[in-house]
Amino acid sequence: MKRAVLLAVAVLFQTLPLVCAEDLFEIKEVAPGVYAAIAKPQYKVNCNAAIVMLDDGLLLVDTHSKPSAARALIAQIKTVTDKPVKYVVNTHFHWDHYQGNEAYPSSWPAGVEIISSEATRENIVNRGIPRVKHEITTMPKEIEGLKAELAKATDAKRKAELEENLRQAEEYLRELKMMQVTLPTMTFDRSLILHRKSRTVEILWLGRAHTEGDVFVFLPKERVIASGDALHGWTPFMGDSYPYDWIQTLDKAERLDFAVAIGGHGDVMHGKATFELWKQYFQDLMDETAAAFAGGATLDDARRQVSAKLMAKYTGRFPDTFPKDVMANIEKAYRVVSGQTD
Numbered sequence: 001m002k003r004a005v006l007l008a009v010a011v012l013f014q015t016l017p018l019v020c021a022e023d024l025f026e027i028k029e030v031a032p033g034v035y036a037a038i039a040k041p042q043y044k045v046n047c048n049a050a051i052v053m054l055d056d057g058l059l060l061v062d063t064h065s066k067p068s069a070a071r072a073l074i075a076q077i078k079t080v081t082d083k084p085v086k087y088v089v090n091t092h093f094h095w096d097h098y099q100g101n102e103a104y105p106s107s108w109p110a111g112v113e114i115i116s117s118e119a120t121r122e123n124i125v126n127r128g129i130p131r132v133k134h135e136i137t138t139m140p141k142e143i144e145g146l147k148a149e150l151a152k153a154t155d156a157k158r159k160a161e162l163e164e165n166l167r168q169a170e171e172y173l174r175e176l177k178m179m180q181v182t183l184p185t186m187t188f189d190r191s192l193i194l195h196r197k198s199r200t201v202e203i204l205w206l207g208r209a210h211t212e213g214d215v216f217v218f219l220p221k222e223r224v225i226a227s228g229d230a231l232h233g234w235t236p237f238m239g240d241s242y243p244y245d246w247i248q249t250l251d252k253a254e255r256l257d258f259a260v261a262i263g264g265h266g267d268v269m270h271g272k273a274t275f276e277l278w279k280q281y282f283q284d285l286m287d288e289t290a291a292a293f294a295g296g297a298t299l300d301d302a303r304r305q306v307s308a309k310l311m312a313k314y315t316g317r318f319p320d321t322f323p324k325d326v327m328a329n330i331e332k333a334y335r336v337v338s339g340q341t342d
């Protein structure tokens with residue numbers, strides 16, 4: 001009797017916050033026991049996660065920009081299953097994909113393996129951790145900026161938006177200061193395959209792409225792939241990328257037999273059309289920028305000439321932020337074709 005009461009209280013306690021709090025993710029089942037957790041917009045972006053049910057636990061792909069976001073997803077997952085998370089995969093080293101790692105071992109102290117490519121683990125150590133420290137020093141200025149903007153705002157809707165952004169920014173800084181950067185505990189060079197009775201999970205490094213260490217998580221039986229930021233529903237971010245390799249890597253990934261792709265951002269993708277779009281876009285971006293550079297174009301010239309061509313061809317095929325994103329991509333492409341970076 002006592003136990004039943006306790007259980008009822010526990011159930012009530014677990015479900016209560018879900019009624020009150022806004023969920024950070026929309027969970028969509030893409031195959032039996034395989035889910036996409038699509039991140040809702042936040043001031044500090046959260047990536048999507050893929051959730052794979054195994055016989056004895058769960059495998060999660062990517063952990064968002066902060067432990068509280070990962071904990072929010074854990075709370076949502078607990079409404080679907082009581083299986084423990086046993087494996088977490090970091091697709092690459094960017095802040096919005098690994099900074100929530102801490103939440104998993106702290107929620108399941110008995111053991112969670114965090115898996116990444118060796119290159120990604122190295123990049124978290126050498127570039128991710130310094131970035132966290134840097135952000136702790138720059139966030140106060142960002143917060144001051146938001147406060148100044150809020151003080152000037154007159155439109156009620158904009159004011160409410162800024163107030164919410166400010167709240168999230170302050171919360172984020174507080175969390176960054178407390179965060180225990182949690183590194184991958186298991187790494188590999190090319191592939192790591194989990195064989196379970198119910199399904200097989202292939203974690204694959206197919207070449208350099210969005211970063212040098214990107215991995216894909218492929219479920220051959222269910223024909224699902226999780227692609228991190230090597231492919232997603234927004235405009236590609238190319239800051240740490242290897243554009244020519246990226247085309248080859250997408251080519252290899254595309255040859256795998258899948259029907260559904262869960263990207264690091266944006267909605268679930270069906271079929272392979274986005275792979276074709278991105279490959280063509282990178283090819284056009286690099287060809288046009290190389291031609292402009294060969295013709296003596298400065299960076300400013302290239303910005304004008306190449307963006308005119310890419311805007312004409314790709315507007316409407318990428319999200320509304322494309323005009324801004326394309327400029328950053330042209331700058332990256334110019335650095336590559338002019339030999340400033342590889």
Ligand SMILES: [Zn+2]
Pocket residue numbers: 047094096097229264265
């Ligand atoms: Zn991302």
